[in-house]
Amino acid sequence: MPLKPLNSLNPGDTAIIMEFEGNSRLHSRLVEMGVLAGVKVRLIKKTPFQGPLEVKIRSYHLSLRWYDASQILVS
Amino acid sequence: MSEQIPYIALMGNPNSGKTAIFNLLTGMNLKVSNYPGITVEMKRGIALISADKTIEIMDLPGTYSLTPQSLDETIVAQQTLRWMGGKNKPRAIISVVDAANLSRNLYLTSQLLDLEIPVIVALNMMDHIRRRKQDIDSKALQQLLGVTAVIPMSAREKWGIAKLRETIADVHQYTKAQSALQLQIPAEINIQLQPVAEYFTNQCGYSNDLALGQSLRVITQKSALDIYRDQNIVNGDKINKLHELRDQAANEIDKLGMDHHILEATLRYDLLDRVLAENKIIIREEVESVSQSEKADRILTHPWLGPILFITILYAIFQSIFTFASIPMYWIDASIGMVGDYFIRIMPSGILRELLVEGIISGVGAILIFLPQILILMFFLTLMEDSGYMARVSFMMDRIMNKIGLHGKSVMPLMSGYACAIPGIMATRTIDSWKERLVTILVLPLMSCSARLPIYTLMISAFIPKQQIMGIFSLQGITMVVMYFLGTGTAMLIAAIISRFLKEQGRSSFIMELPPYRIPLARSIIRQLYIRGKLFIINAGKIIMAISIVLWFLASFPKSGADGQPATIHQSYAGRIGHAIEPIIEPLGFDWKIGVGLITSFAAREVVVSTLALLYNVEGGGDDIIGITEALKNDINPLTGLSRYTPLVALSIMVFYVYAAQCMATFAIVRNETNSWKWPIYMIIYMTVLAYFGSLVVYQGGILLGYS
Numbered sequence A: 001m002p003l004k005p006l007n008s009l010n011p012g013d014t015a016i017i018m019e020f021e022g023n024s025r026l027h028s029r030l031v032e033m034g035v036l037a038g039v040k041v042r043l044i045k046k047t048p049f050q051g052p053l054e055v056k057i058r059s060y061h062l063s064l065r066w067y068d069a070s071q072i073l074v075s
Numbered sequence B: 001m002s003e004q005i006p007y008i009a010l011m012g013n014p015n016s017g018k019t020a021i022f023n024l025l026t027g028m029n030l031k032v033s034n035y036p037g038i039t040v041e042m043k044r045g046i047a048l049i050s051a052d053k054t055i056e057i058m059d060l061p062g063t064y065s066l067t068p069q070s071l072d073e074t075i076v077a078q079q080t081l082r083w084m085g086g087k088n089k090p091r092a093i094i095s096v097v098d099a100a101n102l103s104r105n106l107y108l109t110s111q112l113l114d115l116e117i118p119v120i121v122a123l124n125m126m127d128h129i130r131r132r133k134q135d136i137d138s139k140a141l142q143q144l145l146g147v148t149a150v151i152p153m154s155a156r157e158k159w160g161i162a163k164l165r166e167t168i169a170d171v172h173q174y175t176k177a178q179s180a181l182q183l184q185i186p187a188e189i190n191i192q193l194q195p196v197a198e199y200f201t202n203q204c205g206y207s208n209d210l211a212l213g214q215s216l217r218v219i220t221q222k223s224a225l226d227i228y229r230d231q232n233i234v235n236g237d238k239i240n241k242l243h244e245l246r247d248q249a250a251n252e253i254d255k256l257g258m259d260h261h262i263l264e265a266t267l268r269y270d271l272l273d274r275v276l277a278e279n280k281i282i283i284r285e286e287v288e289s290v291s292q293s294e295k296a297d298r299i300l301t302h303p304w305l306g307p308i309l310f311i312t313i314l315y316a317i318f319q320s321i322f323t324f325a326s327i328p329m330y331w332i333d334a335s336i337g338m339v340g341d342y343f344i345r346i347m348p349s350g351i352l353r354e355l356l357v358e359g360i361i362s363g364v365g366a367i368l369i370f371l372p373q374i375l376i377l378m379f380f381l382t383l384m385e386d387s388g389y390m391a392r393v394s395f396m397m398d399r400i401m402n403k404i405g406l407h408g409k410s411v412m413p414l415m416s417g418y419a420c421a422i423p424g425i426m427a428t429r430t431i432d433s434w435k436e437r438l439v440t441i442l443v444l445p446l447m448s449c450s451a452r453l454p455i456y457t458l459m460i461s462a463f464i465p466k467q468q469i470m471g472i473f474s475l476q477g478i479t480m481v482v483m484y485f486l487g488t489g490t491a492m493l494i495a496a497i498i499s500r501f502l503k504e505q506g507r508s509s510f511i512m513e514l515p516p517y518r519i520p521l522a523r524s525i526i527r528q529l530y531i532r533g534k535l536f537i538i539n540a541g542k543i544i545m546a547i548s549i550v551l552w553f554l555a556s557f558p559k560s561g562a563d564g565q566p567a568t569i570h571q572s573y574a575g576r577i578g579h580a581i582e583p584i585i586e587p588l589g590f591d592w593k594i595g596v597g598l599i600t601s602f603a604a605r606e607v608v609v610s611t612l613a614l615l616y617n618v619e620g621g622g623d624d625i626i627g628i629t630e631a632l633k634n635d636i637n638p639l640t641g642l643s644r645y646t647p648l649v650a651l652s653i654m655v656f657y658v659y660a661a662q663c664m665a666t667f668a669i670v671r672n673e674t675n676s677w678k679w680p681i682y683m684i685i686y687m688t689v690l691a692y693f694g695s696l697v698v699y700q701g702g703i704l705l706g707y708s
Helices: A024-032 A066-070 B018-026 B071-084 B099-115 B126-131 B138-145 B161-169 B187-204 B208-220 B223-230 B237-255 B260-278 B292-300 B305-324 B326-346 B351-368 B371-387 B389-403 B408-416 B421-430 B434-446 B453-463 B475-501 B522-556 B573-588 B592-600 B607-620 B628-634 B647-659 B664-674 B678-704
Strands: A014-020 A040-046 A053-057 A060-064 A072-074 B007-012 B043-050 B053-059 B092-098 B119-124 B149-152 B512-514
Touching (some): B018 B161, B018 B522, B099 B126, B099 B138, B099 B260, B119 B138, B149 B161, B187 B237, B208 B237, B237 B260, B305 B326, B305 B371, B305 B453, B326 B371, B351 B522, B371 B389, B371 B453, B389 B408, B389 B512, B408 B434, B453 B607, B453 B647, B475 B647, B573 B592, B592 B607, B607 B628
Parallel strands (some): B007 B053, B092 B119, B119 B149
Antiparallel strands (some): A053 A060
């Protein structure tokens, strides 16, 4: 399965996190919250004008910015 | 806190119900008065743990990890660092765990296990789990973690708390956590950790396990090492050496094909996820299942319905502050009048009676009357915060906030600014970008706080006609809403301007949990209202009474003028001061009495109302308490024979107070939070300029348009 950024998913899509790109400060926080390779994620909502996204991961809801989501590769 | 007092630390993820447990344990026994809102600094309370035993509880800010990113997390990291050094350790740590988010919450718990302090796990929100016909084997979890106890509970439904108390009562018997969780560090990485770990063992006296854990942490995140210097634990050449060792190790680890930034979290989660699964402790974490909250969010955070709904809610709140409060305000007003009359009846006339009735009762009474409005406002703000709605507002607003140099997480502090700027400014500690935090702090005092309410209410009820517009909107209510939106809108505009002048420090991000919606607990709302009401009354009692007494003297003396005739209030000290500044404020439509109010209210805005009340009562000097609203309406300018205060003057005064920098406590806290006098001074300057010219435009513009 080819890798694609998290923000390219459609609402309702489920995928597995594979790897991170770029900004590492962000990644340390995400991994501390359990967002790491091999974990399942579902995109719930996108907001207009490339605003933040809402995803469900493990058993909680998380919001993150469009750019940040573009750094997370899923398949 | 002195070294001897035994205490227990309460720690956990944000939204884990930590504060609810703190409240249950301590009841209303807060040691310090806390501002309502999230825990951004350490709260302390006394918990009654058995019939005759109490212990102090320290509530630390919610955090996902001991590695700091934002300021509130730094507070937690610094505290744990002191414990590692053996300083003033708690008897035990209560690690609050949201059972519905087990793995993520246990991440923090697993870090706490390294601290060599007994750990009690409060497995909160078990009501959710049991409602789903699931369970968590707390015995297995306890053995796995090696903690003192794992207590299934629900702070919400109030069960399990008795067991938690019992466990705390025996705290003196507990020994440090003996964790069975051993991080599986690959040998090639372990070799890289050793130089840093050895340095910790030698310089800080850490045990081998702790040194290894800390080396892993500082290699993962430089910020974890920075606090060693900030806390003066390691400094000078030694900290440089440590940095050198750390950077070397980080480099080597990257060369191995591992990213050092995610090292600690990857190792811990690998371990946690594996052992939880092996011991069948994990509850099913299905990302596919759709919760009730998610369904509600289809409307509440809908791309355009959501924002419309939010604005409507705000509008309804501000309007209702005005309409709902009128009846209790009338009662308080009547009671104060009765108290004043009572003292007039029982006391002989003279200076003492004048001071008590004209000074203290009219001054303090004029402020107490606004308690109902402040409580109504607090009620709605608490409701939004406790229900989980505020997090959604942050989510919806992040894009637009980011455009003007703020942050989605600025929303909560800004909204608490409607109650009071001080807790709002402290709540900005959760914003991890320095620039966005600073901009939020600088514009926060423009949010109309509850101290403006007395001024708005007084001016509106005296001068804005009781008219209905289109049958449903009251003109008075709308005027109130306009004042709130004027302040808020200006705050956004100023934020956009200031952020152009501040240098960006890298790209910020917005990583925030959206907790499930919950029906707010009545007891938690009542607690917030109680704390807020108490603060307000203590404030009125202290500042306003002091100012009222001083002002009464200034307004009542000298008793006789230069010509030997009894002096009028104009010849009093206060009158002279007021008349002296009158030329500056005349273009705004203000007279000398307002002038005196501007000076006294520099300490706190609401003082202007008690100042006016006091001046009219001293001037009246009669055997009756004069109602301030009536006094303002009936004040005739002898030169023109016209009313001194008109709707236009009232608007001008309100606009002035929307912008004016008049709150000493705010400047003090800004000084503290920004560590420099520069920012509070900028703040005073820009706000004063805004106030003067805003008011000038309203008054002079109004006159040009033919209003008077």
